[in-house]
Amino acid sequence: MKKNQLNILLADDDKDDRFFFSMALEGFSIPTLLDTVVDGEKLMTYLSENLLRLPDVIFLDLNMPRKNGFECLLEIKLNPKLNQLPVIIFSTSYEQEVVNLLYKNGAKYFIRKPSEYLQFKKIVQQTITLISLGNKQVPNRDSFVLTVHKS
């Protein structure tokens, strides 16, 4: 792991989504290193085995086998060794109750996966840019749900 690059961990059971994500990082101005795990259990194992070189940010899918995103988020936030990790929820569906609960449970941002590839790429890059700026504070409720900036 190089010092100047951002280490990203993506937890998503969907092969296509992992493909889209890695594609979205191609040619990105910020150097990144992407690691992926394919379910919640593997995510928790990965974290416990890499306590000394934790990722800079986790992108977490909600619907995953064995351990879903909610459980992972709770475990991370309740673990003093992990609770500083920014967790960004990356989900297909948007439900207000779910979003409220995720905010309450300490997720950093919520992103609804866009269906258009360019939007997908933009939102991923925008979010990583935000993280790379080292914004450590808890976001307020208004900026919890991230959407693509029109440019």
Next chain:
Amino acid sequence: MAIINKSNGEELIIMHRELAFQKEEKEQLANELVIALKELAFLKEEKGKRAAELGIANIELAYQDDEKGKRAIELSIANIELAFQGDEKGKRAAELSIANKELLFQNEEKEKRAAELIIANKELAFQNEEKEKRAAELISANKELLAFTYISSHDLQEPLRKIQTFVTIILENEKENLSEKGKYNFQRIQMAAGRMQLLIDDLLAFSRISTTELTFEKIDLKVIVDEVKAELKDTILEKHATIDSSEIGSAKIIAFQFRQLLYNLISNALKFSNPEIPSHISI
């Protein structure tokens, strides 16, 4: 009687004695007669008294006889009356007996009807139970259907989104390699997928409304408005819209339905606003 010497004297004395005795006897008899007469007079008097008493008694008797006669007449009248009443009573008794028979018959009929009613009631109760069972089954079937709708539309989102993403990747990255016809076809896929996404969103919203427990809670409306504003953030920015909701309090509402309502109202207001003028929405 001179011839009678001594003896004649004796005879005289005796005769005298006899005479004195007879005289005494006579006096005695006279006395007795007087007494007897007195007795007789008394008896006569008594007789008179008794006769008078008898007379009175007779009058009394005659009176009593008269009264008796009267009573007999009254009795006879009363007897006639009684006989008449007896007759009437007999008639009534006969009528009563008929009425009783009728009543008995009606009672029997009533009991029969009651028995029939009990059977009918049991049948009804059974049918009701069956109906309730069917209703319960229907409700649970409906719930299952809604749950199924929710889950299936929820799960359909993911493959659809991926189709859309792949189509946009091809249109973006393979622009040069595609013929005009090929590009057109991909655009048609994109449009159809977009339409499908709208349908799925509607299905989801519908099943959410139907499956979610309807509970009223006292909620600060500002929270709901803020959530809707966050969801519509892009459109609000695009339309340069301002939403003023400073003067709303809290209300007892079904949160998700009210949120849906506000979402629909605000998004429609933004959609149909004049694009030349920045929109201003006051709630």
